[in-house]
Amino acid sequence: MSTQESNPGVEALYVALQERFQETKRKPLYIGTVPLEPNASKLFFSKEGVSNAGVVDFSQPTEDQLKALAASCQPATFGLGQQDVLDESYRKAGKMDAGNFAAQFTPFSSGITDRVGEFLLEAPSTPQSLRFELYKLNIYGPGSFFKAHVDTPRSDKMIASLVIVFPTVHDGGSLLLRHEEQEWAFDSPKLVYEDDKPRVAFAAFYSDIEHEVALVNSGYRVTLTYNIYSEPAASPLTTISFGLDRDAPLRETLSALLQHPDFLPDGGYIGFGLSHKYPVNPSLQLSKLSGNLKGTDADIYRVCRSLSLDTALQVLYCRRKQQTEAYTLINRFVEYRAGYGNIDTDRSCITVSLSRMSKGRLVVHQEGAESTEEEEWRQQEWQEEARSKYIPQLMVWVGRSLLDRRNALKTAYVAQGNEASLAYVYGQLCLAVHVVPFKERVPKVQVETPETEPCGDS
Numbered sequence: 001m002s003t004q005e006s007n008p009g010v011e012a013l014y015v016a017l018q019e020r021f022q023e024t025k026r027k028p029l030y031i032g033t034v035p036l037e038p039n040a041s042k043l044f045f046s047k048e049g050v051s052n053a054g055v056v057d058f059s060q061p062t063e064d065q066l067k068a069l070a071a072s073c074q075p076a077t078f079g080l081g082q083q084d085v086l087d088e089s090y091r092k093a094g095k096m097d098a099g100n101f102a103a104q105f106t107p108f109s110s111g112i113t114d115r116v117g118e119f120l121l122e123a124p125s126t127p128q129s130l131r132f133e134l135y136k137l138n139i140y141g142p143g144s145f146f147k148a149h150v151d152t153p154r155s156d157k158m159i160a161s162l163v164i165v166f167p168t169v170h171d172g173g174s175l176l177l178r179h180e181e182q183e184w185a186f187d188s189p190k191l192v193y194e195d196d197k198p199r200v201a202f203a204a205f206y207s208d209i210e211h212e213v214a215l216v217n218s219g220y221r222v223t224l225t226y227n228i229y230s231e232p233a234a235s236p237l238t239t240i241s242f243g244l245d246r247d248a249p250l251r252e253t254l255s256a257l258l259q260h261p262d263f264l265p266d267g268g269y270i271g272f273g274l275s276h277k278y279p280v281n282p283s284l285q286l287s288k289l290s291g292n293l294k295g296t297d298a299d300i301y302r303v304c305r306s307l308s309l310d311t312a313l314q315v316l317y318c319r320r321k322q323q324t325e326a327y328t329l330i331n332r333f334v335e336y337r338a339g340y341g342n343i344d345t346d347r348s349c350i351t352v353s354l355s356r357m358s359k360g361r362l363v364v365h366q367e368g369a370e371s372t373e374e375e376e377w378r379q380q381e382w383q384e385e386a387r388s389k390y391i392p393q394l395m396v397w398v399g400r401s402l403l404d405r406r407n408a409l410k411t412a413y414v415a416q417g418n419e420a421s422l423a424y425v426y427g428q429l430c431l432a433v434h435v436v437p438f439k440e441r442v443p444k445v446q447v448e449t450p451e452t453e454p455c456g457d458s
């Protein structure tokens, strides 16, 4: 049993780290409006297969124009597993593909993409640039809605979605967004007019955020949706540096914990639970995702890297063995199958025992007993390396209790998306920080943060 259970100092620091971690959490959405300029108020459209063009002028849209647009659309489908399905009890709306319309208004010339870019790139873990891809036009007439769903990731680079709502008089149809037990409303029917002047309302949100469009009671709600991709940038010019000060509380607490001799004295891992989900597939190297980390997750990664900690994205799998739970860290996504043969025999996996706070003490959740399967490992030619990986290492968990989220550790399939899912599904990831034994880390941490004073005791 480690000495950390009996030392209140390390426990207080651990509690402080949990608190700083919670305080780091950022809002996962950005809402705003811009004026609709008279020379950018028209939308031209044609019905699939018909050459005549129609027009809606959003500076003064008439009911006839909006009805004609609705009549030129097709019923919107949504993704259920691998298929696109039409089910009007789940999504009732019209859609038009990008090839059948042209809007004078664009998020580029109106400054929306710059503002959304500042929000998304406030503090990226590595320099990134954004690409906005027009996806669809949607029209929600009376009785339309879109129940709760998560947008289908179109590649591992897709990080966010943007919805633009044109000014039309409508009642209902707010976009509701939910993440980690919080809910926000994008109240587009109110936002699209200010002092009777038409405005274009927009909402950008990380694409793993659950959202739904509430029932439209009257009028028409017309939207453009964009997929936002984050791609590595050659230079750090697109990054904004004011995230650094905000990092200080978390960085200083983490640094103080690492300087405590009773914190993981023989080394181990710190696991930070991620706020967001990411598109992964079995062939994707998780290290490639680190540049695409979203909001809060990017903050944690940056803080760990600023302390020169060996930090990597890992999948944490939980499996039950003879009444106990074993946790395995692995650097890539593995299809979750009964038996876990593919995890057990993988050289890159690390077995961990989790510690957490319980009754005011930092304890190991499951005792790190050596595996009953050790015999099998003796047969392997690489037995030394394999056995050293199989003896559980201690992992200190930061974030919501894993015990509450046990089921979420399975591959989190998104059943309902806005399109049938492609090659990607969402996986549950964590940021694993490798902590070397205390004897080895003291000089390193002191060199990195010479000004940090130890916490005073009371």
Ligand SMILES: O=C(O)CCC(=O)C(=O)O
Residues within 6 Å of the ligand: 138, 146, 151, 163, 175, 211, 212, 213, 223, 225, 418
């Ligand atoms: O119209 C909106 O506000 C959101 C639409 C949406 O969720 C989607 O098209 O996937």
Ligand SMILES: [Fe+2]
Residues within 6 Å of the ligand: 149, 150, 151, 211, 418
């Ligand atoms: Fe959506």
